[in-house]
Every structure is written in structure tokens, then in C-alpha cells.
Amino acid sequence: MAATTLPPPGGPAPGPSVDLSGDPRRHRRERTMGAIFFLSAFLSLVISALILISLFSNGTEFFTDVDWGNVFGASSWNPRQDQFGITTILAGSLIVTGIAMLVAAPLGLGAAVYLSEYARPNIRTALKPIIEVLAGIPSVVLGVFALNWIAPEVVGRIFGREHSAGSMMAAGIGVGILTIPLVASVSEDAMRAVPDSLRQASAGIGARKMSTTLRVVLPAAVSGIVAAMILAISRAIGETMVVFIAGGAADSATYTTNPLDGSLTMTAAMASLAVGTENVRGSGLAVPSLYFVGVVLFFFTFLLNLIADRFVRRVRQVY
Amino acid sequence: MALTSIGASGEAAVQAQVEAALRGRRTEVRGRVFEVGLLVALLVSLLILGVLLSRIVIDGWPVYTDRGWRFLDGSLSGNADRAGISQGIVGSFWIAICVIVVAFPLGVGAAIYLEEYAPRNRLTSFIELNIRNLAGVPSVVYGLLGLAIFVNAFGGFAGASGVDRRTLVAAGITLAVLVLPIVIITSSEAIRSVPQSLREGAYGVGATRWEVIRSEVLPYAAPGILTGALLSIARAVGEAAPLIVVGAVTGFFSRGGGLNVGNVVDPSHLTDRFVALPSIVTTFAKQPDEAFRVENASATIMAMLVFVLLVNSIAIVLRNRFEKKRSQ
Numbered sequence: 097m098a099a100t101t102l103p104p105p106g107g108p109a110p111g112p113s114v115d116l117s118g119d120p121r122r123h124r125r126e127r128t129m130g131a132i133f134f135l136s137a138f139l140s141l142v143i144s145a146l147i148l149i150s151l152f153s154n155g156t157e158f159f160t161d162v163d164w165g166n167v168f169g170a171s172s173w174n175p176r177q178d179q180f181g182i183t184t185i186l187a188g189s190l191i192v193t194g195i196a197m198l199v200a201a202p203l204g205l206g207a208a209v210y211l212s213e214y215a216r217p218n219i220r221t222a223l224k225p226i227i228e229v230l231a232g233i234p235s236v237v238l239g240v241f242a243l244n245w246i247a248p249e250v251v252g253r254i255f256g257r258e259h260s261a262g263s264m265m266a267a268g269i270g271v272g273i274l275t276i277p278l279v280a281s282v283s284e285d286a287m288r289a290v291p292d293s294l295r296q297a298s299a300g301i302g303a304r305k306m307s308t309t310l311r312v313v314l315p316a317a318v319s320g321i322v323a324a325m326i327l328a329i330s331r332a333i334g335e336t337m338v339v340f341i342a343g344g345a346a347d348s349a350t351y352t353t354n355p356l357d358g359s360l361t362m363t364a365a366m367a368s369l370a371v372g373t374e375n376v377r378g379s380g381l382a383v384p385s386l387y388f389v390g391v392v393l394f395f396f397t398f399l400l401n402l403i404a405d406r407f408v409r410r411v412r413q414v415y
Numbered sequence: 416m417a418l419t420s421i422g423a424s425g426e427a428a429v430q431a432q433v434e435a436a437l438r439g440r441r442t443e444v445r446g447r448v449f450e451v452g453l454l455v456a457l458l459v460s461l462l463i464l465g466v467l468l469s470r471i472v473i474d475g476w477p478v479y480t481d482r483g484w485r486f487l488d489g490s491l492s493g494n495a496d497r498a499g500i501s502q503g504i505v506g507s508f509w510i511a512i513c514v515i516v517v518a519f520p521l522g523v524g525a526a527i528y529l530e531e532y533a534p535r536n537r538l539t540s541f542i543e544l545n546i547r548n549l550a551g552v553p554s555v556v557y558g559l560l561g562l563a564i565f566v567n568a569f570g571g572f573a574g575a576s577g578v579d580r581r582t583l584v585a586a587g588i589t590l591a592v593l594v595l596p597i598v599i600i601t602s603s604e605a606i607r608s609v610p611q612s613l614r615e616g617a618y619g620v621g622a623t624r625w626e627v628i629r630s631e632v633l634p635y636a637a638p639g640i641l642t643g644a645l646l647s648i649a650r651a652v653g654e655a656a657p658l659i660v661v662g663a664v665t666g667f668f669s670r671g672g673g674l675n676v677g678n679v680v681d682p683s684h685l686t687d688r689f690v691a692l693p694s695i696v697t698t699f700a701k702q703p704d705e706a707f708r709v710e711n712a713s714a715t716i717m718a719m720l721v722f723v724l725l726v727n728s729i730a731i732v733l734r735n736r737f738e739k740k741r742s743q
Contacts, residue, residue, distance in 0.1 A: 122623060129625040133532055136524030140546050140599070143592055147556065150563030206456025214450055223457065225731050230464045232646070232727035234653025236696045237471065237720065240712050243700060245470050273467075276460050306446040327551070334553025336656035337693075341700045363555050363656070370558070370660040386660075390559045394552065401551035405544070 151394060155387035162381055162388075173365055174348035175382040184351040185389070188264060189333055189361040191353065192343070195268025196275055196332040201325060203272075204279025208324075211280070212287040213309050231277035239341030242270030247342060255356055262344030265355045270338040275328040282327060282408075286320020287313055323407035330400035334393065336363035347371070362393045471720070475713030486714060491690065495706035500715050505684055506583060506663070506691035507652050507719070513587025514594055514651045519644055522598025526640075529599070530606040531628055550596035558660025561589030566661060573686035581662025583689035589657050594647035601643025605636040608741075638737040645730035649723045655693035663694035692719040 117123070162180060170181030207227065211220050243262050246269050252260030259265070290313050298308040314321070344358020347368035352359055360368065369386045478486055482499075489499020525546075533539040565571065571582035609632050617627040633640075659665060690698075692715060699712035 126623050126625050129628075130528075130532055133524045133528035136521045137528040137533070137542055137599075139521060140525060140542060140549060140595070143560075143595070144545050144549060146564055147552065147560050150560050151556070154559075154563050203456045203460050206453045207460050210450075210453035210457045214453060221735075223461070225728075225735070226461055226464065228731050229724060229727060230460065232649055232653075232723060233464075233467070234655070234693060234719065234723060236653070236655045236693045236700075237467070237716050240696060240700050240716060241467050241470060244474065244709050244713075245466070273463055276463075280460070304443060304446055306443075306449045309449075330551055334551075334555065336553070336555045337697065340656075341697060363553060366555050366559075367656060367659050370562075370662075371665050387559060387563075390556050394556050397551060397553055397556075398548060401548050404551075405547055 147394070151387050151391045155384055155391050158381055158384035158388040162385075172348060172350040173360055175365075175369060175385045176347070178381070179348070180381070180385055181351060182389075182392070184349050185360050185362045185365045187351060187353055188339075188343070188349065188359040188364070191264050191355050191359075192268040192271055192339055192361050193329055193332040195265060195355060196272035196335075197325070197329060199269055199272025200275040200279050200328055200332075204276045204324070204328070205283055205321065207276070208280045208284040208287065209309060209314075212284045213305070213313060227277050227280055230273075231281070233274075235274055235335060235337040236341065238270045238274050239267075239338040241273075242266045242338055242342035246270055251356070259356050261358070262342045263356050263358050264339075264343060267339045267341075267343040267361075268355065270342055271332050271335045274335060274338065275331050278331055279324050279328045282324035283317070283321045286317040286324070289320065290316040319407040319410045323404045326400050326404040326407065330397045330404065333361075333400070334363060334397050336367050339364040340367040362389050365389055366393075468720075471713045471716050473713075474709050475715075475717040478710050478714035479717075487718065491695070495704060495711060498707070498711055500692065500695055500718060502690050503692040503695040503715065504718070506586075506689040506694075507722075509583050509682075509684055509689075510587045510590055510691055511648050511652055513584065514591045514648055515644075517588055517591035518595045518598050518647060518651075522595050522643075522647075523602050523640060525595075525599045526602035526606055527628060527632075530603055531624065531632065546596050546599050550600060553656075554593055554654055555656040555660060557589055557593040558657035560592065561585055561657060561661040565589060571686070578662070579688065581688055582686050584685040586658050586661045586663065586689060586691070587685070589661050590651040590654060593654065593657060594651050597647045597650065598643055601646065602636070602640045605639025605643065606632060608639065609635045638733055642730045642734045645726050645733070649726040649730070652691075652726075653693055653719065653723050655691075655697050658691055658694045659697065662688075664688055664690050665694060665698050 166178070167180045167182050170179045171184070172179045172181050173184040211224065211227075215223065243266065247262055247266035248260035250269065251263060251266045255265070294312050294316060295308055298312045303311070339361045340363070343360060343364050345360045345364070345368075349358070349360040349365075366386055366389050369382065482489075482496075486499050487504065488501045489497065491500070491502055492498040529539065529543060533542075565585035565588055566580045566582075569585070571580035571585040572588075573580070573582050573584070613631045613635060614627050617631045622630065696712050696715045696719065699707045699715060702708050
């Protein structure tokens with residue numbers, strides 16, 4: 097007791113008045129860094145807002161001024177001639193995406209099942225990076241490949257020489273190749289997240305490898321696989337350069353449902369409008385129509401991504 | 416004795432029968448077919464990659480044997496035998512710089528906030544959902560963002576007007592915004608993998624939150640962050656659609672596109688009009704002339720792919736090496 101009443105030699109008096117909060121500069125730095133990090137995270141919301149603002153503020157003119165009978169009735173997309181037949185480019189997007197999925201779904205899923213269930217670990221570690229390299233190939237490269245090789249050598253050989261120039265078929269196959277790695281990696285992740293105990297239980301009651309794969313692993317991973325497919329569809333709808341280069345149409349297209357014809361997708365229509373914006377103004381609505389297609393495209397992919405996100409999170413919750 | 420021998424042989428026969436029934440057919444045909452089918456799917460995917468790369472090299476190689484460096488340091492031209500891609504190299508170089516300068520600090524900062532600071536509330540989960548959504552927005556839509564905001568509203572950051580607003584820096588920032596979600600997502604994953612014990616150790620000796628991040632979290636997460644950074648550079652350098660929408664010079668390059676090269680690293684390029692390697696590929700591929708559409712386009716792709724695949728491979732090797740090291 098006596099010790100506490102003694103003044104400590106050469107120090108401030110002890111008691112409630114002692115300051116333990118430390119260097120105020122350290123506190124200030126702490127607050128500054130926290131604010132900087134918060135602002136950079138908040139910026140992502142600003143970017144989303146700016147995307148919506150730029151789409152709508154420039155597209156409004158189209159929404160208010162266009163003749164909607166033309167938009168849904170016209171049989172061609174040629175904005176510089178005031179033809180805004182949106183069904184043409186919607187059909188184009190649908191066909192190209194459909195062909196792409198016919199290519200990417202079986203190849204990507206098959207590769208994923210093999211890598212996850214059948215491949216020995218050393219083969220898997222050797223092949224997986226190669227699939228990842230395929231994922232890193234820029235889409236213009238697939239566009240040139242689709243135009244110069246797939247169109248003459250694949251589409252031309254199968255469907256006849258008159259189809260060896262660009263077409264929706266060639267572009268769709270190109271887009272499909274581009275989405276194989278996406279399908280493969282997302283569905284492989286989903287299958288590897290299935291606990292081994294399920295496989296062992298299945299083998300324990302005498303199921304063969306194929307039965308285990310088809311009746312146990314795939315059903316358990318189904319939400320991840322669905323997510324992979326939806327993401328691939330979203331990616332295929334949003335893919336621009338392959339269709340712009342190999343789709344077989346310049347800057348206008350007539351409504352067609354034949355995949356061997358050349359046509360435009362929503363994205364390719366945007367790219368071809370943008371290429372000409374500086375030289376050919378066309379009618380006053382040509383440029384706003386660029387943003388209008390952007391709005392339609394944005395909401396398609398937004399919806400698909402949201403659904404895929406739900407499915408992916410369901411996988412995480414289960415395991 | 417005869418009885419027991421009969422019994423023994425009968426027992427053996429029954430045992431063999433039971434064993435055969437348990438074992439099933441030796442070769443399980445359907446299972447083999449299934450496995451082979453899966454293997455074919457994998458091999459076809461790899462084969463396509465092989466055909467793609469060999470096709471590009473076969474088509475593009477003659478350009479390099481004929482012209483050598485003149486293709487890389489020559490100017491754009493309407494003459495297929497003289498066309499070079501130096502302006503595209505300048506554009507792609509500065510786009511990569513913009514991504515490094517703009518997207519990395521912001522992306523890593525956002526990831527640090529989301530993993531280390533953010534409270535578990537509605538705003539945080541909304542920001543996270545929003546970032547995942549931004550990662551899925553088509554690149555051509557980012558081009559519209561760049562055109563409306565960076566070019567039209569900000570005058571291409573150069574105070575210019577008309578087509579002169581379509582500057583390299585506007586395109587570079589558009590691509591930085593495009594890859595920002597990728598940087599955030601990969602950095603978040605890297606930061607999440609830092610063991611909690613490291614943070615607790617640092618807090619235990621009195622470090623503040625920022626000191627913990629700087630001295631423990633970031634060094635441990637650095638390889639993962641770097642991997643994401645490299646992948647996003649490769650992505651940005653290969654992306655063409657936003658460049659075209661923002662306003663890369665396209666069309667027929669009759670007068671060299673009106674672009675000067677001078678010194679590659681001269682920052683004054685940033686406020687000029689621009690082309691980049693992927694936009695040149697697009698223009699070449701749209702020409703009817705086969706010398707452009709096949710040979711020059713493939714040669715330009717080779718120059719671009721060497722960079723993109725190199726950066727990607729470094730990223731993949733880096734990630735695999737650290738994964739292995741950590742799991743030991």
C-alpha cells in the first residue's frame with residue numbers, strides 16, 4: 097500500500113489519468129488507411145451506377161423517339177437505314193449461343209468428369225494447366241480461327257462449299273470453344289467439392305465407377321454444374337469479337353433462323369455500329385440504338401449471372 | 416470317402432459360381448465406353464487448342480520470315496506487304512500500364528476492405544454481390560461505359576473534342592475498370608487464405624489493423640494477389656470489343672491510321688488516338704484480301720499471344736508452386 101502512494105521515480109503519476117492510447121499519428125494513419133480501403137470497395141458500386149447511367153441516359157432518346165412497330169416488326173437490323181428489327185439480332189444471339197452450348201456443354205462437362213473422377217493425379221496436374229491456357233486465349237484469336245479455319249474446314253466440309261465464308265454456325269462453334277474452359281473448370285470444382293465419403297459409400301455397396309459417377313457424384317454436384325452452364329450461356333451471349341469477325345455479316349442483317357446464314361448478334365451489332373460512329377452518322381437514332389442494345393444485353397446477362405450466383409452459393413452451403 | 420470327395424467338388428463349384436456372380440463380368444463394357452467417351456471429350460478440347468495454335472503459326476510465320484522485325488516496328492499500312500504493327504504495340508503497352516496503375520491499387524484495396532475491415536452487414540454483402548455481377552458484365556458493355564463517361568463526359572481526359580476525345584488513356588481506364596472485379600475477387604481469395612494465427616500473433620504484440628495487414632497479411636497473400644494481377648493484365652491486353660466501342664482507329668489503314676509511334680514509352684501517347692494489337696487483328700480480319708485476313712492477322716495474333724500466354728503461364732506456374740508449398 098505504501099508503494100502506491102510513492103511518486104514513481106522520473107515518470108508521470110500513475111492512476112486513471114495515464115494515457116494508454118498511444119501515438120496519435122498511428123491512430124490517424126489507421127483511420128486514413130481504413131477510409132482508403134472502404135472507398136476502393138465502394139468504387140465498385142459507383143462503377144455499376146455509372147454503367148446504368150451511361151446506358152440509360154444515352155438510350156432514352158431511342159426509347160422515346162423510336163417507332164416501336166419498327167423495332168418489333170422490321171425484318172432486318174440496319175440502324176443506318178432506320179431498320180431496328182430487334183428480333184433479327186435476338187434470333188442471332190439465340191442461335192449462336194445455342195450452337196456454342198452444343199459444343200461447350202458435352203466437351204466441357206466430359207473433360208471435367210474425366211479430370212475429377214477418372215484421371216490419375218499426375219495426369220490431372222499435367223492437363224489442368226493446358227485447359228487454363230485455353231481459357232486465357234483472347235476472343236479475337238478465336239474469331240480469326242473461326243473465320244479462317246472452322247468456316248472452310250469444318251462448316252464448309254460438312255454443309256457444302258458455299259458455306260465456307262463466315263456464318264453463325266462457324267461463329268457459334270468458335271464461341272463454344274471459347275466457353276469450354278469455363279464449363280470445365282466450374283463443373284470440375286463442383287464435383288471435387290463432393291465429399292469422398294459419398295463415393296466410398298457408393299463403392300462400399302458395390303456400385304461401379306460409372307454408377308457412382310452418374311448416380312452419386314453428378315446429382316450431388318448438380319447445382320454447380322447448372323451454374324457452369326448458365327455462366328457459359330451468359331458468356332456466350334456477351335461474346336462479341338468471334339461473331340463480329342466470323343459471323344458473316346457486316347453492319348446489317350436480315351432476319352434468319354438458318355444457322356448457315358450470316359447474321360448479327362446483339363453484341364456484334366453493337367461492335368459494327370461503334371466501328372462506324374465517326375464516319376456514318378446515319379439517322380439520329382443509330383447511336384442511341386447502340387445503347388438500347390446495350391441495355392437489353394446488360395439485363396439478359398445480369399439475370400443469368402444472378403441465377404448462376406444462387407446456384408453456386410447453394411453448393412457452398414451444402415458442403 | 417467318395418461322399419466327401421463329391422461334397423468337396425460340389426462345394427468348390429458353388430464357391431466358383433458365387434465368386435463369379437460377385438465379381439460380375441470381367442470387362443464392364445458400358446463403363447469402359449463411358450470412360451473412353453469422357454477421355455475423348457478431354458482430348459478433343461486439347462486437340463482444338465493444338466489445331467488453333469498450329470494454324471495461327473502456320474499462317475503467320477511467313478510474315479516473320481519475309482519481313483522479320485520490320486513487321487513489329489513498321490507502321491500500319493494499306494499495303495499488305497509493308498504493313499507493320501508498331502502502333503498496336505504502343506497501344507497495348509500503355510493499356511497494360513493503365514491496368515497496373517489503376518486497377519491493382521484499387522482492386523487490392525477493395526479486397527483488403529472486404530476481407531479485413533468490412534462488418535458482416537447488408538452493405539458488405541451488397542458490395543460483394545455487385546462485384547460478382549460486374550465480373551459477368553459483357554466486355555462490350557464496359558466499352559459503352561468508356562464511351563459515355565470517359566470519352567464523351569470527360570473529353571477523353573485530354574480536354575479534346577470530336578473524335579480526338581477517343582484517347583488511349585480513356586481506353587486504358589476502361590479496361591482497368593473491366594478487370595477490376597477480377598483483381599478484387601482473386602485478391603480476396605488470396606487474403607482469405609492467410610491463416611488467422613498470423614493475424615492473432617501480430618495483434619498479440621500490439622500491432623494495429625493496418626500494421627497487421629502490411630506486415631503479415633499482404634506478404635503472405637502476395638503470390639496469390641500477383642497471380643490475379645498477371646491474369647488480369649493478360650485479359651486486358653487481349654480484349655478487343657471495348658476498344659472498338661471506345662473508339663480505336665479501325666477501317667482501312669491507308670495513311671498508317673494517322674498515328675505516330677516515336678518513342679514507345681513516351682506518355683504523350685496517352686492523349687492521342689490509338690490502336691492496340693487486338694483491334695488491329697480485328698481490322699485485318701475484316702479485310703477481304705487474304706494477305707491481310709489470313710497472314711497479317713495471324714502474325715499480329717502471334718505477337719499478342721506470345722505476351723498473353725507468357726503472362727498467363729507465369730501466373731499459373733506461380734499459383735501451382737505456392738499451392739504445393741503451402742499444402743506441405
